[in-house]
Amino acid sequence: MTNLLIASVGGQGGLTLSRVIASAALKEGKRVIVGETLGMSQRGGSVHVYIRLGERAYSPLFSPGEADIVLGLEPVETLRALKYIGKHTLVVLNTRPIHTITTLLGLEAYSSIEEVIGRIKNRSKKVLAVNSYEECVKLNFPKGVNMHVLGVAVGITGVLRPETIKAVIRELLKYPQKNLEIFERGLALGKEISRSIMG
């Protein structure tokens, strides 16, 4: 069984990402169960998605420490998912912050990226901070963060086959070419990191 957790802000494409993963899993003949936690707002709220893949996947929610892979589309949201991170968890983290109303108004401080990474590292050493947003802006597609982070995670873990994911992107997503390009970028980065760790 593989447990993936998506930590994101509404509007970042966290739900789309979960649909891509679930559809790819179905294509590969895997059992899948997905649970979503979202609030009342249409945009800008916390959106967390729990995905279990494999034969013994039943519950749409996780126990503490149970996530195998965390796809962190936003730093503070990834921090909010801290309790699901265990020693073995791979965390891929997009470093670009999206402020909350309370941090914008100065009612509380937005945790610095160093602090976020530090606190995650207290639980797992396998933290990968990438500026996915910057990568996406370079390709003139700032909405592609979700596919970039997925690409990195798939490049490192092989949790799903890249070919299946690409097929799903073509079938499901609005801008397949841009999304494919971004996914490939992430994939290449993930593979490179994976090689450098192995080597």
Add this chain to the structure above:
Amino acid sequence: MTILGSEGEERVLMGNEAIARGVLEADARIITGYPGTPSSEVIMTLMSLASRLGIYVEWAVNERVAFEIAFGAALAGVRAMATMKAPGLNVATDPIFSSAYSGVNGGLVVLVADDPGPHTTQTEQDSRWYGPLIKLPIIEPSSPQEAKDFTVMAFELSEKYSLPFILRTTTRVNHSSANVVLGPIRKRHYSIKYVREPERFIRASMEWNRRRHKWLNEVLAKVEEDLDHDERLFSIEGRGEKLIVTAGVCYLHVKQVLENNFRDWGSSFTLVKLGLIYPFPKRPLKSLLSRKKFREVIVVEELDPYIEKEIKILLGDLSISLPVIGKLNGFFPLEGEYSPEVIERVLLGKGKSFEETVQAPRRPPPMCPGCPHRATYLALLQALRLERYRKEDVPIVGDIGCYALSVQPPLEAIWNEHSMGASISIAMGLKAAGIEKPVIATIGDSTLYHSGITSLIEAAHKNVDMLVVVLDNETVAMTGHQETPAYAMTLTGRRTTPIPIEGLIEGLKIKWVKVVDPYNFEEAVRVFREALKQKGLRVVISRHKCVILAKEFRGEVQVDYSLCTNCLTCIRATGCPAFAYSDNRVVIQEDLCNGCGLCTYFCPHKALRVVS
């Protein structure tokens, strides 16, 4: 994901999509409801297929009307469904109570989606109590697959027993996605007719009512006798001496915890899953409890101790003394949503405690960048300030919808948000109690149509001295953009007669009614100031299309850093999430900014401007 496909095909479907598929498999023809998270996707999924399949799928003005339409269809022999969230069921219960005495001809299913957590609901209502209260059968699925299967079953059973069936779900089933194997679509031959049977359908004779009550009790007894042991609704796994009784999504959590933590959990536990919630399956549980010696009974259910109380009654009847591990003795919480973690704490005897408290800044749900409600409340608050009212002296009553997010800083506008349509009448009560300063009710367009309109009739009739602001964003935004009665065409493509709010309230003869566009900000402030000076009932319709639908702001806001002093007034005044503060200066995140330009009204240095 598409719900079309042949028998045996597998899809990953969300619980609500699976229910929609169940509707197709059962060949139900009339599906109606009122939007409410987490129930809305059933109708939203079916809407896209409605005209192709020739079925009636439409939102109704409120849940009560939705139920009555579905009930009427079922009287004519057509399978029908009404969908709603838990508070919506409260709106619909008056006719549902009576429908239990009449019964139906075609299968009638009421989908009610409860929200343990709660995630998006004003209360953690446990609608299972409506079973014994209304006297209608309730079944509850645990997974998307069961959500589909139980929907089909509910239609069949409803028809078999001539009784409406309630399909009760929780957020975690409605909004989970999982593999679902499609079943056959069984096209039915409908002969549509409605026969006059006064004793069944008229509730004006008390003698008939008494007789129908007896009939209802007899049918419920038959439902219990036939279904309590139906293996689709009652399953037993394992053979251990600790008995777990559960239902709904809690079954999946329990199963996950057992699978993850025990090599052979069946030797220690016996796991019973209930699908029939009312009438309660007493007989098979009694038989299980009396033929096997258990050490304890563990009841895992969210919200109220409904199953637990039934189990305690059974144990009493059997004179069996067994510890019942549940909510009544404090093992499980009475509030909130359950997760594997909650169950581990009890089943494993110890909590896998999470030592580190997460100190992440809160992310309260914000209004979107470009949300017209932000502009309306800012104009209203500005008008109060200019008219020299202190914010803390003028109650602003809110209602159900995105505009309730105005409670968050920096607006901190509404004082009260209660239930659909309540704002106007609550404001009336405040005024009647003797509040001398202005009292303001704020209500959305759909909420006004839903039930606020009856309060507005009351306020107009009594000419109450208050201001009613209708925040008209021309959609039901919060639940995912459904249409309102102001539309000339529904989302299924049905041509309709639009009923604009001005036309709707014309007959109320309210003397002072104004329409403003909150993005014409200075004008909006002027109108609100004028409204505050008047006496009697005043209505301001503040109209601007929801930014997610409108997309008409094509520009973007830019900061002129030669003028910006970093005073942060723009952020403090609007709280717009498109702002960020980085490298010690105000930044506008272009991927979030919708270019509405509201912030430009507040910059004291004229450093913000809209560029197209």
